[in-house]
Amino acid sequence: MTGQDVALVLLGVVALGGGVLCVTTRQIVHAALWLVVAFGGLAGSYLVLTAEFVAWVQVLIYVGAVVVLLLFGIMLTRAPIGRNDGLDSENRWVALVVAVATAALLVTTVVLGFGGAHKDVKPGGGSADALGSSVFRTWVLPFEVASVLLLAALVGAIVLSRTDIGAKDGD
Amino acid sequence: MHIVYPAVISALLFAVGVYGVLARRNAILVLMAVELMLNAVNLNLVAFDVWWRDRLHGGQVLTLFTIVIAAAEVGLGLAIILLVYRNRKVVDVDALRTLREDAVPGEGDPAAEAAEAVEAGL
Amino acid sequence: MTVLAALLVLLPFAAALAGMLGGPALTRALRGAPAADAPAGGTVVTDAEADADADSAHEGATPPAAAAAASGFAVLRNGPALIACVPAAVSFVLAVIVGLTLWQSPRPRAGTLTLIQTGSVPIRVGLHVDGLSALMAVLVCAVALAVQVYSVSYMAKDARYSSYAAFISLFTAAMLLVVFSRDLLVLYAGWEIMGVCSYFLIGHHWEDRSNSRAAVKAFLVTRLGDVGFLIGVIMLGVGAGTFEIPRLLTRLGDVPHATLLTAALLLLAGVAGKSAQFPLHTWLPDAMAGPTPISALIHAATMVAAGIYVVARLYPVYAAAPAALAVLGVVAVVSMVGAALAALAQDDLKRVLAYSTISQLAVMAAGLAVGARSAAVFHLVAHGAFKAVLFLAAGSVIFATGTNLLAGHGGLRARMPVTFAAMTVGFAALAGVPPVSGWFSKDAVIEGAQHAALHGGELTAAAGFYDSTPPQPLFGPGSGAFVPVLSGTVHSAPPTIPSGIAWLIYLGLLLTVALTAAYAMRAWLMTFFGEYRGTGEPRESPRAMSWTVAVLAVPAAVLGFFGLGADELRPHVASALLGVALLALGGAAAFLLWRRDTSGSTGADPSLVLGRARPAFAAAFGVDALYAAAIVRPVRRLARGVAVVDRQDVDGAVVGTARLVQRLAGALRLPRDGDPQTYLTGVLGGVVVIVAVVVIFL
Structure with a gap:
């Protein structure tokens, strides 16, 4: 195991732990914060994997915007702050079964597929320079489509939240 | 590097996300779990991109796009949740049961009705 | 000769058809005005079984006499009566002619209408006229004519006289068919028609x-x-x-x-x-x-x-x-x-x-x-x-x-x-x-x-x-000189x-x-x-x-x-x-x-x-009671049992199938509780299973 692997594993454990705590905690705001931990762990993993641009985008967007949005949502829906036992639905045991089955299946497949594969990695493939030229040359069309998608999402979110557009007459 | 470590971590993170989606009651917590699942996929993509030393950087680019889409999705998802909250005052996922399938009201037990008709006719 | 015999059979049959279809219509045509024929509605002359009640006996005596006198003279205006009595009289005359002819020359005569192929033994639809059948024909026609004439007066006030007379004509035709038939199965057909006519006529006053x-x-x-x-x-x-x-x-x-x-x-x-x-x-x-x-x-x-x-x-x-x-x-x-x-x-x-x-x-x-x-x-x-x-x-x-x-x-x-x-x-x-x-x-x-x-x-x-x-003129075996050959014995x-x-x-x-x-x-x-x-x-x-x-x-x-x-x-x-x-x-x-x-x-x-x-x-020594106990009651019980089995088992199977389907539907409805998480669980669980199958087996 190289140092890269060790670092990767440790950061992965951090992310996993954050994720597990996010989905099991009884305080809704804590869940958002554990989510931040998970995102942070993942950003660290990206760095170890030499994909620094993706790592900073992850921090920027996810931690910076998505979690803030989620916190706004918690606030606006008057979610119960503090310890609350009603956060898990009745479905959780079935959900546990399905999740364990998924985990078993995926892990087995991956381990069976890539058990001992080893390669040397070269740094530099994840720089902003490399990725930027790649996006604006090879992947420019999906990039444009993604921007249209963002526009659509923006418009849709605005329409959905307008209070002065009511139900149609007769409903 | 060994690819198996990030791949396994990504798989486990995905499973955690599945659990969260299926087990949490508050809709915002479900959204959080969906974000976990998307992140797991991103980790997988980046790890494999680095491993294959992709000259087109397809994995990392796709990761960027996934992040974009996830952000859009969270925005819209929250807008919907706020709308639901406005109409029903709760955002519990298992309180939204209008898709429920009920027995047709007033039909009663047609078998019993048929038996009665036969009795009357005899 | 056989033509006459055929007419003998067909005339009453035609009279029966005409009577069933057009009796009252003929009456209306003959009388010119749609008047009330017999006193409709009112008292029907039934054979009163047990009540020698004073009023009914009195009523039974006088009005029928008046109405009967009226209808006795008015038989020419009574459609069903005409349809019944005239062919009966003609048949009687024909029967007498046939009888006298056979008395003079007692040779039997036969005629065939058609031969029905049945695959094994054919059925010959035809008539056979000999002394015995001619004698019976005279008897049947005479009594039938007498009964028809008698009934004009006896059943004058009956509401269903027309069908009654028609059935008598039909019966006469059937009996004549039995008498003149050449073939055993044609005889059987006439036999059964007689039975049916008897049923209809016994039950004529079915109100009781x-x-x-x-x-x-x-x-x-x-x-x-x-x-x-x-x-x-x-x-x-x-x-x-x-x-x-x-x-x-x-x-x-x-x-x-x-x-x-x-x-x-x-x-x-x-x-x-x-x-x-x-x-x-x-x-x-x-x-x-x-x-x-x-x-x-x-x-x-x-x-x-x-x-x-x-x-x-x-x-x-x-x-x-x-x-x-x-x-x-x-x-x-x-x-x-x-x-x-x-x-x-x-x-x-x-x-x-x-x-x-x-x-x-x-x-x-x-x-x-x-x-x-x-x-x-x-x-x-x-x-x-x-x-x-x-x-x-x-x-x-x-x-x-x-x-x-x-x-x-x-x-x-x-x-x-x-x-x-x-x-x-x-x-x-x-x-x-x-x-x-x-x-x-x-x-x-x-x-x-x-x-x-x-x-x-x-x-x-x-x-x-x-x-x-x-053989003797009227009573011989009728088919000429024959001797039955008995197997094995000297005749x-x-x-x-x-x-x-x-x-x-x-x-x-x-x-x-x-x-x-x-x-x-x-x-x-x-x-x-x-x-x-x-x-x-x-x-x-x-x-x-x-x-x-x-x-x-x-x-x-x-x-x-x-x-x-x-x-x-x-x-x-x-x-x-x-x-x-x-x-x-x-x-x-x-x-x-x-x-x-x-x-x-x-x-x-x-x-x-x-x-x-x-x-x-x-009580005729209780034979009726014996039949009622030994045959009628068990048959009725069996019939009731069959009805119960039909209602409970056969209908019950049908109704039970409906109930079963409903219960199944109820069971199928359980996952449809409206909760999106249930649906999602199902989807994800299904995907996991499919992927597992693919990965393990393929």
Whole structure:
């Protein structure tokens, strides 16, 4: 195991732990914060994997915007702050079964597929320079489509939240 | 590097996300779990991109796009949740049961009705 | 000749069709205005079973007289009556012509309409006219005409007269078909149509449920016999290779003896049913629920005689299997004596006559059993005449007094002279008083039985049967010179029945003569003599009725002399003396008992001397009750069980399937609880499973 692997594993454990705590905690705001931990762990993993641009985008967007949005949502829906036992639905045991089955299946497949594969990695493939030229040359069309998608999402979110557009007459 | 470590971590993170989606009651917590699942996929993509030393950087680019889409999705998802909250005052996922399938009201037990008709006719 | 016979069959059939379809329409056309024909709605003239209520008896007497007088003159304007009576009269004339022609030249004639191929034994639809069938045709047409004319007045106020008359015409057509038919299966078709007409006519006044029940009873009991009859016919036809009667009778030698015997016995089942003999006789007394003219036509003169006719027609079959004749003889004796005893204790005039019919039919059957075929047929004709007289006259009496019961009659001699005279002739013929026709015929039968008994059961009393000489004009075997070839035996030796049975028959006949005289005398005295025991004003019946009865009484009186031409039909000394002696014995006993009663207390009923045994006699010794308990009740219970099984199991299976489906649907509805997480769990779980399958197995 190289140092890269060790670092990767440790950061992965951090992310996993954050994720597990996010989905099991009884305080809704804590869940958002554990989510931040998970995102942070993942950003660290990206760095170890030499994909620094993706790592900073992850921090920027996810931690910076998505979690803030989620916190706004918690606030606006008057979610119960503090310890609350009603956060898990009745479905959780079935959900546990399905999740364990998924985990078993995926892990087995991956381990069976890539058990001992080893390669040397070269740094530099994840720089902003490399990725930027790649996006604006090879992947420019999906990039444009993604921007249209963002526009659509923006418009849709605005329409959905307008209070002065009511139900149609007769409903 | 060994690819198996990030791949396994990504798989486990995905499973955690599945659990969260299926087990949490508050809709915002479900959204959080969906974000976990998307992140797991991103980790997988980046790890494999680095491993294959992709000259087109397809994995990392796709990761960027996934992040974009996830952000859009969270925005819209929250807008919907706020709308639901406005109409029903709760955002519990298992309180939204209008898709429920009920027995047709007033039909009663047609078998019993048929038996009665036969009795009357005899 | 066969054309005439064909017309004889077809005319009444056409009359029936016309009557069913257009009777009332014709009336409206003839009268010009849509007036009320008979007093509609109002009182229907039913044969009142038990209520000798003062008002109904009174009402029953006067209005029908007025209406009958009106309709008697207005018969020319009465559509159904015209449709019924005119073809009946024409048929009678044609029948007489056919009869006279055959008397002059007794050669049998035949004609075929068509041959129906059945794959094995063909059916020849055609007519066969010989002495026996011509004689029967005259009898049937005469009685039918009399009944139709009588009914114009008797049923004048009936709402359904048109269908009634049409059914009588249909019945006449069917009986003529039976008589003239050339083929056994065509005969069977006519046989069944008669049964159906009998059912419809007995149940004519179906507003009273008991009439419908009597009709169903008659139909079912005769149907039971008809099953055996059909099987016997088929066995006989297939065994001999043809259903055509004349050819069948020449081929009897080809048929194995066991088949012949079985077929003969099965045919006897049908005879017992139709002619109301011992095990299947219970329907006839109850059939008196029908209108009296029907009882006269169907249940006295013609339909019940059809069984006897069939045995006479197929006599060579029976001669070849004398064991069947022995069975017939035993059945006849039981019926004869039992019915005569039952007639002694009946309260209802029509039931007396019904039991008397059973008894007299048994006399005919006994005649056939001892080989006296001509005598039996002679008695059949005579019985047809005098029983018709008796029934029609009884109808007049019932019409006048409003009740069937003997307790409501009495002293009618002065008030109804014409009816009295006719009925006296009828009763005399029934009892066998010389020189009325009944004496001749009964004497012939007794002579035949005596001969058989004294000669160890030999059946040679029917002369001309084994001769090769041409048969007697009216009573020969009819198909010319033939001799039945009996396999294995020399045909010069006549068949025999066991001598014990021959003696039984002979003694039974003698006993019956005495009993018949007794019950005839009882009925005669109780109806016409003594004091009138009912209420109301009985008067002589309308002319249409009384004249018909009087006209019929003439042949009833003089028919006996027509048989003087044949040796076996002439009175023989020994049997005549014996018969007269027994007759005097029975009649005197009844008369003395009657006198003793009128001088004393209530009833004036000679049968009261029977004391505590009387109810058993009146119920015909409980055969009806036995059938009800042994057959009717279990069948009903079975039917109820089947209905319950049908409702619970069959319907229950259907309904249960619906319930099962509903329960399944309920189970399927469980995952549809509206919770999106449930749906999502299902989707993800399914995906996991699919992927696992793919990964593991592929």
